[in-house]
Amino acid sequence: MTDTIRQIISDEGRLAADISTLDDDANLYDAGLTSHASVNLMLALEDSFDIEFPDEMLRKQTFESVAAIRAALEELTAASLSQR
Amino acid sequence: MSALPTNPDSFDDKPPPALGNIAALAAKIGVEAAGPAAADVDRNARFPVEAIDALRRERMLSVLVPQSLGGAGASIVEVAAAVEALGQHCASTAMVYAMHQIQVHCAVRHGDSAALQSYLRELTAGELLLASATTEIGIGGDVRSSGCALEVSGDRFHLEKQAPVISYGAYSDGILATARANAASPANDQVLALCRRGNTTLAEISGWDTLGFRGTCSLGYALAADGPADEVLTDPFADIAARTMLPTSHIVWSSVWLGIATAAVGSARQYIRATARKTPGSPPPGAVRLAELVTTLHEFRALVHGAARRYEERADDAAELNGMGFAIAMNSLKLSSSAFVIDIVTRAMSVIGISAYREDSPYSMSRLLRDAHGAPLMINNDRIAGHNAQMLLVHKGE
Numbered sequence: 001m002t003d004t005i006r007q008i009i010s011d012e013g014r015l016a017a018d019i020s021t022l023d024d025d026a027n028l029y030d031a032g033l034t035s036h037a038s039v040n041l042m043l044a045l046e047d048s049f050d051i052e053f054p055d056e057m058l059r060k061q062t063f064e065s066v067a068a069i070r071a072a073l074e075e076l077t078a079a080s081l082s083q084r
Numbered sequence: 085m086s087a088l089p090t091n092p093d094s095f096d097d098k099p100p101p102a103l104g105n106i107a108a109l110a111a112k113i114g115v116e117a118a119g120p121a122a123a124d125v126d127r128n129a130r131f132p133v134e135a136i137d138a139l140r141r142e143r144m145l146s147v148l149v150p151q152s153l154g155g156a157g158a159s160i161v162e163v164a165a166a167v168e169a170l171g172q173h174c175a176s177t178a179m180v181y182a183m184h185q186i187q188v189h190c191a192v193r194h195g196d197s198a199a200l201q202s203y204l205r206e207l208t209a210g211e212l213l214l215a216s217a218t219t220e221i222g223i224g225g226d227v228r229s230s231g232c233a234l235e236v237s238g239d240r241f242h243l244e245k246q247a248p249v250i251s252y253g254a255y256s257d258g259i260l261a262t263a264r265a266n267a268a269s270p271a272n273d274q275v276l277a278l279c280r281r282g283n284t285t286l287a288e289i290s291g292w293d294t295l296g297f298r299g300t301c302s303l304g305y306a307l308a309a310d311g312p313a314d315e316v317l318t319d320p321f322a323d324i325a326a327r328t329m330l331p332t333s334h335i336v337w338s339s340v341w342l343g344i345a346t347a348a349v350g351s352a353r354q355y356i357r358a359t360a361r362k363t364p365g366s367p368p369p370g371a372v373r374l375a376e377l378v379t380t381l382h383e384f385r386a387l388v389h390g391a392a393r394r395y396e397e398r399a400d401d402a403a404e405l406n407g408m409g410f411a412i413a414m415n416s417l418k419l420s421s422s423a424f425v426i427d428i429v430t431r432a433m434s435v436i437g438i439s440a441y442r443e444d445s446p447y448s449m450s451r452l453l454r455d456a457h458g459a460p461l462m463i464n465n466d467r468i469a470g471h472n473a474q475m476l477l478v479h480k481g482e
Contacts, residue, residue: 012365039364043357046357052357
């Protein structure tokens with residue numbers, strides 16, 4: 001999952017820094033993630049993981065690091081599995 | 085009245101819904117009962133029985149009845165929000181619920197006698213469904229004129245009325261019918277009489293096979309009813325119409341249409357989001373149209389919510405409600421809302437494109453579009469604009 005997240009950030013994040021130089025807890029906004037790019041990042045994550053971020057997750061903190069994104073995705077995939 | 089069994093259940097072992105929770109309950113019923121059946125209700129022009137049963141079980145039919153009589157004591161603002169929530173899932177269900185609440189509101193606000201107070205307790209305990217017979221064959225659509233008249237002898241009334249539509253009449257537990265107060269009364273000296281299911285026969289005179297709102301089952305009937313004379317509403321119908329039936333109707337109907345519009349925009353949003361996910365970075369062509377559409381939806385919402393609040397704030401000000409300014413405002417609400425819903429659903433279809441035009445697509449706009457086109461026709465907008473035009477010849481206010 002982490003590799004996929006990193007690949008999507010690399011494709012859509014338009015960071016000033018190379019994502020491979022950042023660790024999982026590094027702040028992506030500090031690395032140059034703009035709000036415009038973060039929307040594209042969300043769309044790509046939704047498509048790739050076949051989930052929808054609910055409005056209450058659409059906060060800056062949800063997308064502030066690789067680790068934060070992974071935590072959000074794990075929560076959503078667990079929720080969708082338990083519904084099945 | 086019909087072969088259907090009377091509603092035998094009593095619901096008063098369950099408390100009425102808590103104030104503040106009524107719209108949320110309606111939304112839940114919309115998701116769980118009304119929405120799943122909506123396509124079948126529409127296709128077969130059948131009564132939305134599972135949604136109305138769910139509303140009964142949650143004691144949502146009696147929410148407008150005051151707490152002193154066992155109801156929830158809800159305001160018209162809360163009821164309008166519930167109608168709007170249902171309208172997002174099944175417009176026929178929302179319209180049945182809306183029309184029922186119009187009748188309950190009339191009974192609550194204009195049924196001051198011991199007999200009618202007792203009836204409201206009964207309605208609340210049994211979650212009874214009220215229908216209406218306000219139009220009449222030979223009169224046209226003017227609800228403020230009647231041809232038929234009550235025949236009162238002793239403490240009983242008898243009424244016979246040719247009604248071109250009684251929505252969900254066959255499924256109702258009672259019908260409020262307009263009639264001239266007595267055989268000598270002019271056409272506009274009307275009363276509103278409670279025709280109970282057990283004392284009323286309905287002989288079908290016309291069917292209901294329409295473009296939209298097919299589940300309201302608004303067939304035409306020859307109605308014949310008897311009842312105790314003290315179950316005729318205590319205020320003259322002129323006052324009931326001005327202070328309650330007209331504003332409540334326009335507010336709850338507009339709320340149904342707002343629900344339809346919200347559903348259409350929701351569908352467009354879903355479609356654009358799904359498309360955007362395929363191509364992050366380049367928004368789909370419809371995205372800007374969607375943004376404009378959401379702006380229009382917000383205008384529509386502000387209009388309807390504002391009108392409901394305006395009515396609630398002035399609900400006990402008889403002079404204000406009887407005034408021309410208020411009537412013009414409520415008529416304008418209907419004219420605007422019925423235009424908004426068609427505009428919004430049509431634009432939502434063009435945002436989505438061919439998937440909305442298809443019948444066999446999850447984004448199909450077919451039912452919403454057909455339902456929306458009923459809005460300017462139920463009490464024709466031309467008639468309403470004509471009333472406003474006449475009042476504006478003399479009215480000096482805003």
